[in-house]
Amino acid sequence: MKHLLNLSLILLLALSSCGDAPEKSNSTESSEELNVYTHRHYESDKVLFAEFEKETGIKVNVVNAKADELMMKIEQEGELSPADVLITVDAGRLVRAKNKGILQRVKSKILNTNIPAKYRDEENNWFGLTKRARVFIYNPEVMKAEDFSTYRDLADQKWKGTIAVRSSENIYNQSLMAGIIANSHVDFAKAWAENVVKNMCRAPKGNDRDQIKAAYHGDAKVAIANTYYLGKMIGSSDEEEAKIGKAMKIFFPNTETTGTHVNISGAGVCKYAPNKDNAVKFLEFLSSKSAQETFSTANYEYPVNPEASTSMLLLSWGEMIEDPLNLAILGELNKQAVQTFDAAGWK
Amino acid sequence: MAISALIAIPILFVLAHLFLGPGESWENILDHLLPLYLWNSLRVGLASLTLSILLGVTAAWIVSTYEFPLRKLFSWLFIVPLAIPVYIMGYAYAGLFDYSGFITSLIGVRVDVMNWWGLSLILGLALYPYVYLSTRAMFSLQNSRILEATSLLTKSYSKTFFKVALPLAIPAVAAGGSLVLMEVLNDYGAAKYFNVKTFSTGIFHSWFSLEEPNTAIFLAAILSVLIFVIIYCEKKFRERKRYASPMASSVRALQRLKPLNQVGLVLLSLIILLFALILPTGQLILWAMRTYSVVLDYEFFSIAWQSVSISLLSAFLCVLVALALISFTKWNRSKWVNKISKLTVLGYAIPGAVIAIGVFSPSLELDKILAKTWSQLSGQAPALLINGTILLLIYGYIIRFMAVAYAPLESGFTKVHKSLGESASLLGSSKLQTFYQIELPIIKYSLVGSALLVFVDIMKELPLTLILKPYSVNTLAVRAYEYASDERIAECACPALLIIAVGCIPIIFLNRIIK
Numbered sequence: 097m098k099h100l101l102n103l104s105l106i107l108l109l110a111l112s113s114c115g116d117a118p119e120k121s122n123s124t125e126s127s128e129e130l131n132v133y134t135h136r137h138y139e140s141d142k143v144l145f146a147e148f149e150k151e152t153g154i155k156v157n158v159v160n161a162k163a164d165e166l167m168m169k170i171e172q173e174g175e176l177s178p179a180d181v182l183i184t185v186d187a188g189r190l191v192r193a194k195n196k197g198i199l200q201r202v203k204s205k206i207l208n209t210n211i212p213a214k215y216r217d218e219e220n221n222w223f224g225l226t227k228r229a230r231v232f233i234y235n236p237e238v239m240k241a242e243d244f245s246t247y248r249d250l251a252d253q254k255w256k257g258t259i260a261v262r263s264s265e266n267i268y269n270q271s272l273m274a275g276i277i278a279n280s281h282v283d284f285a286k287a288w289a290e291n292v293v294k295n296m297c298r299a300p301k302g303n304d305r306d307q308i309k310a311a312y313h314g315d316a317k318v319a320i321a322n323t324y325y326l327g328k329m330i331g332s333s334d335e336e337e338a339k340i341g342k343a344m345k346i347f348f349p350n351t352e353t354t355g356t357h358v359n360i361s362g363a364g365v366c367k368y369a370p371n372k373d374n375a376v377k378f379l380e381f382l383s384s385k386s387a388q389e390t391f392s393t394a395n396y397e398y399p400v401n402p403e404a405s406t407s408m409l410l411l412s413w414g415e416m417i418e419d420p421l422n423l424a425i426l427g428e429l430n431k432q433a434v435q436t437f438d439a440a441g442w443k
Numbered sequence: 444m445a446i447s448a449l450i451a452i453p454i455l456f457v458l459a460h461l462f463l464g465p466g467e468s469w470e471n472i473l474d475h476l477l478p479l480y481l482w483n484s485l486r487v488g489l490a491s492l493t494l495s496i497l498l499g500v501t502a503a504w505i506v507s508t509y510e511f512p513l514r515k516l517f518s519w520l521f522i523v524p525l526a527i528p529v530y531i532m533g534y535a536y537a538g539l540f541d542y543s544g545f546i547t548s549l550i551g552v553r554v555d556v557m558n559w560w561g562l563s564l565i566l567g568l569a570l571y572p573y574v575y576l577s578t579r580a581m582f583s584l585q586n587s588r589i590l591e592a593t594s595l596l597t598k599s600y601s602k603t604f605f606k607v608a609l610p611l612a613i614p615a616v617a618a619g620g621s622l623v624l625m626e627v628l629n630d631y632g633a634a635k636y637f638n639v640k641t642f643s644t645g646i647f648h649s650w651f652s653l654e655e656p657n658t659a660i661f662l663a664a665i666l667s668v669l670i671f672v673i674i675y676c677e678k679k680f681r682e683r684k685r686y687a688s689p690m691a692s693s694v695r696a697l698q699r700l701k702p703l704n705q706v707g708l709v710l711l712s713l714i715i716l717l718f719a720l721i722l723p724t725g726q727l728i729l730w731a732m733r734t735y736s737v738v739l740d741y742e743f744f745s746i747a748w749q750s751v752s753i754s755l756l757s758a759f760l761c762v763l764v765a766l767a768l769i770s771f772t773k774w775n776r777s778k779w780v781n782k783i784s785k786l787t788v789l790g791y792a793i794p795g796a797v798i799a800i801g802v803f804s805p806s807l808e809l810d811k812i813l814a815k816t817w818s819q820l821s822g823q824a825p826a827l828l829i830n831g832t833i834l835l836l837i838y839g840y841i842i843r844f845m846a847v848a849y850a851p852l853e854s855g856f857t858k859v860h861k862s863l864g865e866s867a868s869l870l871g872s873s874k875l876q877t878f879y880q881i882e883l884p885i886i887k888y889s890l891v892g893s894a895l896l897v898f899v900d901i902m903k904e905l906p907l908t909l910i911l912k913p914y915s916v917n918t919l920a921v922r923a924y925e926y927a928s929d930e931r932i933a934e935c936a937c938p939a940l941l942i943i944a945v946g947c948i949p950i951i952f953l954n955r956i957i958k
Contacts, residue, residue, distance in 0.1 A: 137925040164651040301638040
């Protein structure tokens with residue numbers, strides 16, 4: 097028994113060396129640190145974080161979890177929160193974070209020049225870093241671009257049993273729904289969702305890639321998915337997935353009406369950030385031309401910085417005409433979108 | 444007392460929400476979702492329970508009754524699926540049945556498994572070892588003379604099984620089955636990927652999609668009450684059915700069969716293992732071969748080491764606390780102490796993420812007070828002392844897995860005859876002395892066994908770890924999750940296989956001990 101106690105003490109000591117929390121203090125040392133709470137876990141981000149560390153000598157500590165959990169954590173930690181930067185994968189959560197009062201206003205000329213006003217909060221509480229569009233993906237051997245037109249069109253009876261789309265639990269679907277509510281009316285949106293449910297080829301399940309596969313194999317005629325997933329399939333180490341990715345085509349819906357639904361992944365500086373200056377530097381770095389191009393080539397996202405060039409692959413998908421809707425609205429209508437999905441029986 | 448209070452606080456925090464009530468979306472949920480949650484949880488629960496009992500009891504019976512080639516190997520391989528996290532099993536099966544998946548190409552048709560029965564299937568396959576373990580222990584303890592007498596009388600082992608062995612083993616089946624049921628109700632990852640709306644997915648829906656933590660915790664509290672009822676029934680049931688004499692045990696002789704029947708048993712074992720182990724790990728190995736070059740780096744191994752050491756330490760502490768709890772309730776006659784210590788077992792039934800809030804919120808308040816006091820005393824800027832350290836994570840694990848340590852230990856203690864303790868104290872030995880010299884040697888196997896079970900469980904744990912882990916700490920399960928949420932399912936394979944491999948080591952020990 098005594099041996100066991102000793103063992104546990106040794107283990108505890110060993111662990112305490114690797115488990116120290118980043119301390120919040122005003123000493124000069126802490127200027128070399130930055131605590132990032134992020135929902136993104138892409139390889140491109142790891143590369144960029146390492147680059148930032150190298151360039152500035154500021155150590156980046158990362159907490160990886162879902163945006164909601166991170167927000168809850170920051171909220172409860174309150175004034176003592178060690179979080180400097182919060183990164184999410186959609187605009188809705190950024191708006192939610194702002195409304196919870198966990199972000200702060202940032203004044204930075206660099207950010208204001210790098211990021212067009214449309215992609216940042218009007219009070220500069222959050223900044224979009226990359227864009228992703230929710231589009232139709234189809235197999236050109238089965239369908240033609242002319243067969244498609246708008247999101248609204250998917251509610252038409254002619255699509256019965258042909259649509260593959262994931263769960264309404266998914267934030268990208270929720271933002272799409274919020275966009276539809278904003279561009280029309282909640283009653284219309286509910287009727288739309290009910291009809292799309294009737295037109296689904298199966299109960300919603302799996303992730304975006306699963307929807308694309310279903311469309312490739314003919315179980316569906318159209319998959320609703322985010323653009324970068326197709327890019328990731330094309331770049332996949334799985335030959336089968338790469339083959340499917342290369343075979344499929346993208347259709348940008350609503351080009352002739354309200355524009356294609358676009359969402360952003362973005363970041364904000366936390367209200368009680370202990371390393372605020374570093375946090376701003378970090379955001380400026382991520383919005384720079386070269387970082388933006390890394391997002392585009394390595395993670396297949398569209399850059400928000402107009403100076404940065406979009407990767408060749410993304411350009412090859414065709415021109416994207418965006419819905420001019422203010423992205424903050426997606427956040428404000430999020431809850432309504434969820435309730436509309438629930439009422440329409442979109443699982 | 445202090446320990447039970449410490450363990451009970453987060454759980455009471457959750458239960459208190461039963462009285463605080465749900466958030467404003469409750470009606471919306473009541474109308475559109477609650478019937479669905481109940482229906483899905485019910486049918487998935489029953490189906491996976493049935494499957495796990497079927498597999499677990501069959502496997503336990505054949506390895507403890509018949510002699511056939513590779514019996515020893517099979518008897519521990521049957522436990523190995525326990526090391527596979529349920530969500531990984533889900534990904535693997537979705538992969539096997541995918542368009543270009545192995546099974547699809549084998550049978551030529553694509554069968555869609557991503558629905559409620561598919562979910563029940565993988566839950567049953569991943570969780571049957573709980574039933575297997577408890578039942579096997581019971582079968583091998585059963586009074587050999589009773590069984591031998593019966594088989595002599597009836598000349599049939601199947602009659603012995605249905606008329607005598609199985610009824611005698613029902614308490615064990617119930618114990619294993621209740622663990623299965625709790626795991627099923629708790630599963631989030633697989634249900635989410637398959638998009639089967641269960642109670643557990645509902646908790647996350649109201650918490651995050653509807654942004655109503657109160658509604659979420661309210662749902663979790665209802666779920667806890669349901670589980671409490673299950674635990675209670677199982678316990679009452681076990682008490683009523685206890686008729687195996689504790690002291691009985693000469694080793695049971697294994698029955699030798701004709702060669703043809705032996706082949707049949709080998710085949711049967713292989714079929715069970717094919718679905719529960721060979722196919723899913725085969726899929727993972729295929730994926731790992733494709734992705735190892737990207738995934739395996741120095742960081743990966745450091746994460747693996749952290750995973751193992753944290754799990755070991757937490758498992759050890761968890762068992763220590765369980766031991767303390769059981770001893771104190773034995774020494775203390777107060778009903779209240781007993782009630783509270785029962786409550787601590789509930790953690791197993793509450794989704795990890797909700798436990799995390801239960802741990803996080805109260806400890807943060809304490810931490811804030813500590814931080815202020817400390818800064819006043821020392822004149823330094825206030826900083827959180829407990830929060831964001833490994834302590835909180837371990838605390839969370841202990842609460843979450845108390846039941847896993849508690850149940851085997853408690854049943855281990857039932858082997859300690861009351862008269863032993865009484866005679867010891869009559870002879871003037873103190874409680875602690877009695878414990879060290881009499882009880883500890885008797886329960887030491889249960890002690891190690893329960894620590895190992897907890898260890899395997901912590902290695903697999905995900906949602907609680909995500910919320911409570913410090914920056915610098917990472918676990919294999921978290922690593923796998925990061926890949927999965929990036930829709931890089933194949934990249935999960937390396938961390939997943941390592942979780943399984945590490946889990947196998949305690950399972951080998953476990954196999955020895957429970958024999």
